[in-house]
Amino acid sequence: MHEPCVRTTRTVVRGSFAGREAELQAAARTLDNSFLRGRPEVLLISGHRGVGKTRLLEEIVNLAEAREFQTILYRIGAPRARLPASGSAIIAELARKLAASSDDRGESVRHFAEFTIEAIEAIAPELLRSDRNGSDTANERIVSLVVSSIRRMFGLCQSAPKVVVLLDGLHSADAYTLAVFEALAQSATSLPIVAGASYRPGEANQRQDVSNALEACAGIASHITVQPLGEHHSIGLLESIVGHGVAPDLARALHATTAGIPELLVGVASEGLDLAEQQRFGEMVPPKIPAQLYRLLEDWLGPPSRLMDAAAVLGHDFDAAIVGRVADRDIAEAQHLINRLENAGATTSRYKGGTTFNFAAPLIGTFCYARVNPAFRADMHQRVIEAYDRNNLCSGKFVVGEFVHHLLGANRPESVARALAVAESGKA
Numbered sequence: 001m002h003e004p005c006v007r008t009t010r011t012v013v014r015g016s017f018a019g020r021e022a023e024l025q026a027a028a029r030t031l032d033n034s035f036l037r038g039r040p041e042v043l044l045i046s047g048h049r050g051v052g053k054t055r056l057l058e059e060i061v062n063l064a065e066a067r068e069f070q071t072i073l074y075r076i077g078a079p080r081a082r083l084p085a086s087g088s089a090i091i092a093e094l095a096r097k098l099a100a101s102s103d104d105r106g107e108s109v110r111h112f113a114e115f116t117i118e119a120i121e122a123i124a125p126e127l128l129r130s131d132r133n134g135s136d137t138a139n140e141r142i143v144s145l146v147v148s149s150i151r152r153m154f155g156l157c158q159s160a161p162k163v164v165v166l167l168d169g170l171h172s173a174d175a176y177t178l179a180v181f182e183a184l185a186q187s188a189t190s191l192p193i194v195a196g197a198s199y200r201p202g203e204a205n206q207r208q209d210v211s212n213a214l215e216a217c218a219g220i221a222s223h224i225t226v227q228p229l230g231e232h233h234s235i236g237l238l239e240s241i242v243g244h245g246v247a248p249d250l251a252r253a254l255h256a257t258t259a260g261i262p263e264l265l266v267g268v269a270s271e272g273l274d275l276a277e278q279q280r281f282g283e284m285v286p287p288k289i290p291a292q293l294y295r296l297l298e299d300w301l302g303p304p305s306r307l308m309d310a311a312a313v314l315g316h317d318f319d320a321a322i323v324g325r326v327a328d329r330d331i332a333e334a335q336h337l338i339n340r341l342e343n344a345g346a347t348t349s350r351y352k353g354g355t356t357f358n359f360a361a362p363l364i365g366t367f368c369y370a371r372v373n374p375a376f377r378a379d380m381h382q383r384v385i386e387a388y389d390r391n392n393l394c395s396g397k398f399v400v401g402e403f404v405h406h407l408l409g410a411n412r413p414e415s416v417a418r419a420l421a422v423a424e425s426g427k428a
Ligand SMILES: Nc1ncnc2c1ncn2[C@@H]1O[C@H](COP(=O)(O)OP(=O)(O)OP(=O)(O)O)[C@@H](O)[C@H]1O
Pocket: 015, 016, 017, 018, 019, 020, 047, 048, 049, 050, 051, 052, 053, 054, 055, 056, 169, 200, 237, 262, 263, 266
């Protein structure tokens, strides 16, 4: 009944691990509280793409095993050959853990799990067919079936083990897996279970059913928000990937351009680092982005578009109005793009709910800029200058160096001459 995608510590391959002391302490408190104080515990771990949720979960598995928990780390979306309804693998794995610690009644636990999976899989197609965002009775039936099944399986154990079940990537869970998570969270109120899930907040917000599942356990959940790494830990991660020290200037520059997002750090170092890299990332247009990083960013951002080109040319502090103007598109279209990028964690606004955006890491902007067709690039720089001349930009933030950058980017004889004059006088 073992599923390869349901992992325990021994099957997880780990590299080195940087930082996250506070997050691990919070997770350790959750584990300890649940059993010392007999409190139900649900652990929610949120963070944008590539920030390190999965890696943190792997470390939490370590913590849990050191505290003698049986642990299940379930990767949502991993292909599963044997069980048609995805969440069944969790029940199967839970049964396996319980059977192993229930002496002579292990067989009964396993049979019971098989029976439950069959019963649930009869309902699952109805649930999976139903509207993704609609609530329906199939969900409730599955939740209550799984809750009672979990209770019965625990009831069959002589001395029930402490169990942690962590679901990685709840934002992309199908309806059945969500129902299993809800059932686990409910069971955690009366059984020695800690239920946990990681998710990307922007994508979870886009789905009513995921938001409902998260809200349902918000009252009893401990919440960890995973942020990018600080400079010290970014450098530690880079050095552990390349296997040697990294020149301090280069290390700081790489931390700055990736904003400490671990997946970007892994990407920039994926082909090793040498001193030539110092020029590479110091320039606006890197001549070469490692193939692994290129694929990651393409997947993250989607295909280029004129609006994305405009945002890349602006570079930072852009809003829908200015992106629309530079791209010659209407504001609504620009707003749609910005919302999509923000939900994907590729752009951020400095203030919650703010309207002025930046790329989540300068490297993301650099990548987008490198994708702009050079023939359009000059024209877009020219449009930024025109917008500036009409005094339509947030002029306070528009510094001379940037203006010169746009003048040079426009690459017309008059703009190059103006760039020289501006640079000399220090005034736009
Ligand atoms: N603290 C860390 N120390 C070392 N490596 C890390 C750390 N955090 C993340 N990484 C590495 O960075 C990459 C991205 O991390 P991870 O896959 O955990 O991100 P994620 O938040 O789960 O992203 P996604 O939302 O796409 O699932 C991985 O290669 C991971 O091993």
